Amino acid sequence: MLDVVLPHLAHLEDEAIFIMREACAERERPALLFSGGKDSILMLRLAEKAFRPAKFPFPLLHVDTGHNYDEVIAFRDRRVAELGERLIVAKVQDSIDRGTAHDETGPRASRNRLQSVTLLEAISEHKFDVLFGGARRDEDRARAKERIVSVRDSLGQWNPSAQRPELWSLLNLHIRRDQNLRVFPISNWTELDVWQYIAHEQLELPSIYYAHKREVFERDRMLYGVTNAMRPQADERVFEETVRFRTVGDATCTGAVRSQASTIDDVITEIIASDLTERGATRADDKFSEAAMEDRKREGYF
Amino acid sequence: MSNIQTLVCATAGSVDDGKSTLIGRLLLDTRSLMRDQLSHIEEASQRRGLARTDLALITDGLRAEREQGITIDAAWRYFATPKRRFVLADTPGHVQYTRNMITGASQADVAIVLIDAERGLTEQTRRHLAITALLRVPLVFGVVNKMDRVNFSQARFDELVAQANANLSQLPWATTVRYLPVCALDGDNVVERSTRIAWYQGPALLEELETATPSPVEFSAAVLPVQWVIRPQREDYADYRGLAGRIASGRLAVGDPVIVAPAMIPSTIKRIDRSVTDTRPAAKRGESVVVTLADDIDASRGSYVVAGTELPEGLAVRHAITVEVAWMSARPAVKGQRVWVKHQSRRVHAQIAAITHKIDLTTGASVPTDKLAQNDLGTLELVLGDSIVATTYVADRALGSILLIDPTEGDTVGAGLIVES
Numbered sequence A: 001m002l003d004v005v006l007p008h009l010a011h012l013e014d015e016a017i018f019i020m021r022e023a024c025a026e027r028e029r030p031a032l033l034f035s036g037g038k039d040s041i042l043m044l045r046l047a048e049k050a051f052r053p054a055k056f057p058f059p060l061l062h063v064d065t066g067h068n069y070d071e072v073i074a075f076r077d078r079r080v081a082e083l084g085e086r087l088i089v090a091k092v093q094d095s096i097d098r099g100t101a102h103d104e105t106g107p108r109a110s111r112n113r114l115q116s117v118t119l120l121e122a123i124s125e126h127k128f129d130v131l132f133g134g135a136r137r138d139e140d141r142a143r144a145k146e147r148i149v150s151v152r153d154s155l156g157q158w159n160p161s162a163q164r165p166e167l168w169s170l171l172n173l174h175i176r177r178d179q180n181l182r183v184f185p186i187s188n189w190t191e192l193d194v195w196q197y198i199a200h201e202q203l204e205l206p207s208i209y210y211a212h213k214r215e216v217f218e219r220d221r222m223l224y225g226v227t228n229a230m231r232p233q234a235d236e237r238v239f240e241e242t243v244r245f246r247t248v249g250d251a252t253c254t255g256a257v258r259s260q261a262s263t264i265d266d267v268i269t270e271i272i273a274s275d276l277t278e279r280g281a282t283r284a285d286d287k288f289s290e291a292a293m294e295d296r297k298r299e300g301y302f
Numbered sequence B: 001m002s003n004i005q006t007l008v009c010a011t012a013g014s015v016d017d018g019k020s021t022l023i024g025r026l027l028l029d030t031r032s033l034m035r036d037q038l039s040h041i042e043e044a045s046q047r048r049g050l051a052r053t054d055l056a057l058i059t060d061g062l063r064a065e066r067e068q069g070i071t072i073d074a075a076w077r078y079f080a081t082p083k084r085r086f087v088l089a090d091t092p093g094h095v096q097y098t099r100n101m102i103t104g105a106s107q108a109d110v111a112i113v114l115i116d117a118e119r120g121l122t123e124q125t126r127r128h129l130a131i132t133a134l135l136r137v138p139l140v141f142g143v144v145n146k147m148d149r150v151n152f153s154q155a156r157f158d159e160l161v162a163q164a165n166a167n168l169s170q171l172p173w174a175t176t177v178r179y180l181p182v183c184a185l186d187g188d189n190v191v192e193r194s195t196r197i198a199w200y201q202g203p204a205l206l207e208e209l210e211t212a213t214p215s216p217v218e219f220s221a222a223v224l225p226v227q228w229v230i231r232p233q234r235e236d237y238a239d240y241r242g243l244a245g246r247i248a249s250g251r252l253a254v255g256d257p258v259i260v261a262p263a264m265i266p267s268t269i270k271r272i273d274r275s276v277t278d279t280r281p282a283a284k285r286g287e288s289v290v291v292t293l294a295d296d297i298d299a300s301r302g303s304y305v306v307a308g309t310e311l312p313e314g315l316a317v318r319h320a321i322t323v324e325v326a327w328m329s330a331r332p333a334v335k336g337q338r339v340w341v342k343h344q345s346r347r348v349h350a351q352i353a354a355i356t357h358k359i360d361l362t363t364g365a366s367v368p369t370d371k372l373a374q375n376d377l378g379t380l381e382l383v384l385g386d387s388i389v390a391t392t393y394v395a396d397r398a399l400g401s402i403l404l405i406d407p408t409e410g411d412t413v414g415a416g417l418i419v420e421s
Ligand SMILES: Nc1nc2c(ncn2[C@@H]2O[C@H](COP(=O)(O)OP(=O)(O)O)[C@@H](O)[C@H]2O)c(=O)[nH]1
Pocket: B013, B014, B015, B016, B017, B018, B019, B020, B021, B022, B056, B070, B071, B093, B145, B146, B147, B148, B149, B182, B183, B184, B185, B186
């Protein structure tokens, strides 16, 4: 039992379930962001604990850049079917077709930033008032500052200097009509906590989280998998390497790490030994400026 | 050994007293910083032309914070030593951001209040000490920092300790603060004991934190505030009504007689689940569970399932409460004002019936008033549109605290601590 073997994780689980129930009780139209990545897979397990034997009081929402690893999308659809829940896929391509978003140009183009546009369009189409996200405070300097319940304006913007106080464990989920909420139930978890929980709960993950052979190329001292959306430039040599992914975001900005960790216990051992943060090791999107994440959040990002 | 798995610590004190530096030092000297984080702050320090790495850059995570060189909002950091896991909330010192300091302190087991050895106590130091006292943070450390600037003088240290204690003794809330002399910049008495402060024999801050056993007063009887009712629309669960919530106090066991308050309907605990595949004979404070009762009674969100055949001593159905508040809104609190009160999972309408006094932060004394401005600590009386089932704050932090919410904007305007009327 979790509370016997890993009591601090049981405590984090209790807290996350409390947060999910509180937000669903106080707001009318929540949705849970589900990408097929490990944090959102964990969120689904927490939702099962919070709401079963009933159905979830919310649909799942995937903001799809179209730049995915096939394994992750296949996994996403299978998991949704097993759970018998509803998945809404909001496609960045649809925003581009509507003309509300434009692909970046150049070899470093990424659709990561465009997700904010598509996300906001989905919020207004479905009138969501709460989005559950699997962000953690240990991921990034700006995230370390965000509240569990984060108030966003009609443009989805985070205003870090005007955050609501969050007192004791009392959550204030009230908003004006033009606002909506991002709620982060696993704010206080670390990367290691997530992996230990996944191990304990025996959660299945997309295969790319474990060591596998892949065609990769090196750019800015990071390894990228070759996909439709991510092609090497002329001077970038493609080679085969045994790698795994520590996060699975958009394929254009998520790097792989060299690894032999093929089981969950190997992964946990590797994380304990690692001297790089999860994002530092694998996310190009946060490397551009000192405040990359903050800037994206101000634009309505997750 | 303490049973606290993860110690939650909040730092406080005036701007520039060295909170961020202290946290940076703690993280650095416990090897809790990753290589990319370290190179990030080294590069940033060089870009700024600083002679040495500015440790404060670790926690200042917002653009405006780096531009203005101040901490605006609390940052949460997680680290562990072989002895314990820690959550550190670095909270801002600026008076304008006091609400963010209260956010950190309300959740903390331990508060670390910095005092600048050279500059001495400021109004904001006094405010933060008063807030930790008001919130009854179980354990408070007064860290006298920048001892290098006063030649590591014991006389100066003693003088500041005496001043802080004199101030605290005037407050209506009893606290004891443990003081220690520190130089966060160089690391003296942060992780390692200092050789430069020979007159101080006590442990370094980290040792104190690793062995601290803060023991907040907790209400002993079991109370489960109902958050959510699980009613599956499924044939195999036709009559199922699962009362979901997080146990606020005590321990609840199958077979226990209970009262569903405030309606005061008796029943018995039939079943306790942590999940559909994890059924338990009992569960305790802090656990999120689903409970089913032996009788089909009307318990819904905002109800309280209380162990026993009547309400235990100290827990009462209240229609009016007196609260000590930290007022956070730019609009002052005035008599007649309407607010929402949130207690546990229950929200009721309320009206401020009277404002009686506030704390003068320079002396610590209570003075009569009829208005509370932003960042004031004071006392007010509320009449409630519907009842809540609560203890006092001194009996239990969770069952004795409320939020005051502005009904128009939805913002949190005050943190309220229930006192005996
Ligand atoms: N001489 C000296 N300076 C310090 C010490 N601790 C912090 N400082 C300096 O005091 C200034 C403010 O520190 P900072 O950590 O940003 O303070 P905060 O506003 O409380 O977070 C910085 O210039 C630090 O380098 C110390 O122990 N000795």
